[in-house]
Every structure is written in structure tokens, then in C-alpha cells.
Amino acid sequence: MKVSGKWMVVVAVLLGSFTMILNNSMLNPAVPQLMTVFNADAVATGWVITIFMVTMGMTVPVTGYLGDRFGKKKLYILGLAIFVLGSLLGSFSWNLSSLIMFRGLQGIGGGIMMPLSMALIFEAFPRKERGLATGVWGISAMMAPTIGPTFGGFLLETLDWTYLFLVNVPFGLIGIWFAYRYLPTTTANKQITFDKYGFITITCGVGAILYALGRMSELAHLTEPMNLTLVAVGIVLLYVFVQIEKKEEQPLLDLALFRVPAYMYSMIIASVSSIGLFAGIFLIPLLIQQVYGFGPIMTGLIFLPSALLTGVFMSVGGRILDRKGPTGVVSTGLIVVAIGTFPLGFMSLETSLVVIFFWMAIRGIGMGLSGMPSTTTGMNAIPSHLISRGSAVNNVIRQMSSALGIVFVSIYYEVRRGQLAITLGSLEEASLHAINEGFIAIAILTTISIPVAFFLEKAARQEEKLASR
Secondary structure, eight states, rough: HHHHHHHHHHHHHHHHHHHHHHHHHTTGGGGHHHHHHHHHOOOHHHHHHHHHHHHHHHHHHHHHHHHHOOOHHHHHHHHHHHHHHHHHHHTTTHHHHHHHHHHHHHHHHHHHHHHHHHHHHOOOOGGGGGHHHHHHHHHHHHHHHHHHHHHHHHHHHHTTTTTTHTTTTHHHHHHHHHHHSSSSSOOOOOTOOOOOHHHHHHHHHHHHHHHHHHHHHSSSTTHHHHHHHHHHHHHHHHHHHHHHHHSSSOSSSOGGGGHHHHHHHHHHHHHHHHHHHHHHHHHHHHIIIIIOOOOOOHHHHHHHHHHHHHHHHHHHHHHHHHHHSTTTTTHHHHHHHHHGGGGSSSSOOTOOHHHHHHHOOOOOOOHHHHHEEEEEEEHHHOOOGGGHHHHHHHHHHHHHHHHHHHHHHHHHHHHHHHHHHHSSOHHHHHHHHHHHHHHHHHHHHHHHHHHHHHHHHHHHHHHHHHHOO
């Protein structure tokens, strides 16, 4: 494939991925307005956010099989078309139930697109060029969640809530054209069989756990019988899934991937990174708006340097990975993330916004160096014919980790703030202390993961030596 052709593959999948992730994050500030529009309570309206996470998580596991069976290009275009259709229908929603249904349709499209995006890039680029390529593509995954809430807030203030969905349509159609024009046609393997029992168990298991996590936002939710039952059923189904996959000749998700050390370590780092990213996305708006009293525009500006530097250093990290291998890149990135996160745990009511800008920017640099380079290193270590399956597993783990991080931080924040408000006598002081403790927890978790980065780099060097022999 020509150089320009390879990079047009990145542009094609970046258009679709960025549109999908941006839309999902844009809807967070819209929940209060949707409550008014549809005359619904917060729990019911929260399903507009939750259903996307659930349907996407349930779709991702089967994407690897479908991509191999019918061809990745065809399936990617289908996924993007489903997302665009869900967006268009969502703008015509006549009640909350219809909106939730169309959001679920968007989630199915997103669940198809995300794993295939990385698989298509890996097929287009040789091993030594994948770092930069995935770094450029990864901008969509890291920047969109941070700028989405601000963009969504702007649309809500200047236009109507329907434009949160309509804005996806032109960009999605452009993405479909680019995908049709530039994505390489992949060979469909009609010999592989469908692991239906594996599909049923993992789809229902992941769906049950994500459904339960989506219902949790305060301490009382942790002990609700419904949520406990869903988590228990989900864990049992995932256990059954593992047992099925061990015996299946053509498993839906090849769990032997976790026997590859570099891949296993990269999945651990991906999990920690997702928790840290989305926990931070949850805490910063609370800090800026509830503690310091600024609006959503200032919140977006706080995220901006972090998002931009994440994008820049993803490309830098990718270039280093391609030229010198993984040694030092991922571990340095995690160390920088930890350095940038710890100071956010010691803020006061007098802390300047400039200080928060600075440490968020440092976090962005670290996330750029550690995020996509670690994933690319892990994916490079697995056989090429399992790339789509490995990408699907990566996306399932990220989905579960993101949901878990948000649930943990949101419940901790509510409980801890309530406790501190009694002793401190000030809701702002209590909120600030709870947010500080949240950032300290994220920093400690990141620090604990640094040795995993060294193990990843060592395993990758050993893989390269074996490959060269």
C-alpha cells in the first residue's frame, strides 16, 4: 500500500471514531435539559448515557468474529452507518423511551467500529510504523472525551438538544465516504464457525455488569438487590464463558492471547489508564463548577491543554516506539501521569486555576506517552490473524474499566463529601477534600502500575529478539 494510502486509512477510521466518542461525551451536560424536555427524573434520563455503554459493551465481543467472517471494511462501514442512523433517528425522538432506543442503536454501531479501527490500521501498516499511526488515531479516543462536554454545552446554550444528534450526520456520512474510498478490502474467511455459546455468555455477562454499573451513582446503590444480582450473574456468566472458550476449537475471543506477556501487561495498563482518564473527567467539572464556581466553558478550557498535549505526545510516543522500541516510553509516560496527578490531591480553595491548568497539562503529556504506545506494543506481540480479536478484548476491558472508575469515584465523592460536610461545616471545603482524595487514589493506582510498564517493555524486547531470530 502506498504511503498516502496508508495514512488515508487512519483518516478514515479517525473520522468515524472521533465523531462517535465526541457525541457520547457531548451528551453528559445534556441530561438536566433532557429531564425537562421529556418530563422525566434523573434515573430514567440517565439511561440515555447508560444504554450506549451497555449496547456497545455487548457488541464489541462479537466484532472480531464478524470482521473475520464478512470482511473488516464492510463491517466497519456497516457499524458507522448504524451509528449515523441512530443519530438521525435520535434527533426525531418523540419521548424518552424512543431516545433511549436510538441511543442503544448508536452503541451497537460504536461497538462494531472501535475494535475494527485498530485492526484496520494494523493491517495497513507494517510493525515498525504502527506506533505513529495508532498514536494519530488515538487522538480521537483521548481528546474527544475531554472536549465533548464543552462542545455539548455550547450547542445546548446556542441551539436545541436535537443538534447533539444531528451534528453527527454530516461527519458520519463523510466518514462513510472516506471508509468506502480508502479502507482496503479485507478477505472474508468463510471457514470460521460461530461460537454461539461463547457469544451468549459473554454478551449477557458483560451486559449485566455494565447495566449494574450504570445504575450505581451513590452508596445505597451498591447494596440494592437488583444490582448485586446483576453483578453476580455477570461474573458467573463470564466464568462460564472462560470455561467454554478453553474447550472451543474456534473461540469467539481467544483467551490464549493472555498467555502472551506483552499483551497481558498492556491490557493491565489500558485498564488503569481508562480508570484514571474517566475518573479525572468526572472530578474536574465538580472541582471547577461546584468548588470554584465557574461555568462549563471554563471547565472545557481546563481540559484543553491536557487534550492537546495528549494528542501531541501520542504522536511523539508513537514515533519513539517505531524507531527505538517500547523501552522507556510507557514507563516514562506513567511516571509523568503520576507526577501530574499527585499535586491535584493537595489543592485548596485559594489554588489558582493556572496551577490546575499546569498539572492537567502534565497529565496530558504522560497519558500521550503511555496510552497508545502500550496498547500498540501489546497488539504487536500477538499473531496478525488475531489482531481483530485482540482489539475486541482491549475494547471490552476499556469499557468495563471506564465504567468501574466512574462508579467508584462518583460513589466515593458523594459519601465522603457528606461525611466531611458535617465536620468542616462548608460544602465547598467538603467537596474539595473529597476531590483531593479522589485524585490521590488515582495517583496511587497509576504509581502501582509503573512496574507493569517495565515488565511490558522487557517482554516486548524479548518478543522482538525471538522475531528477529
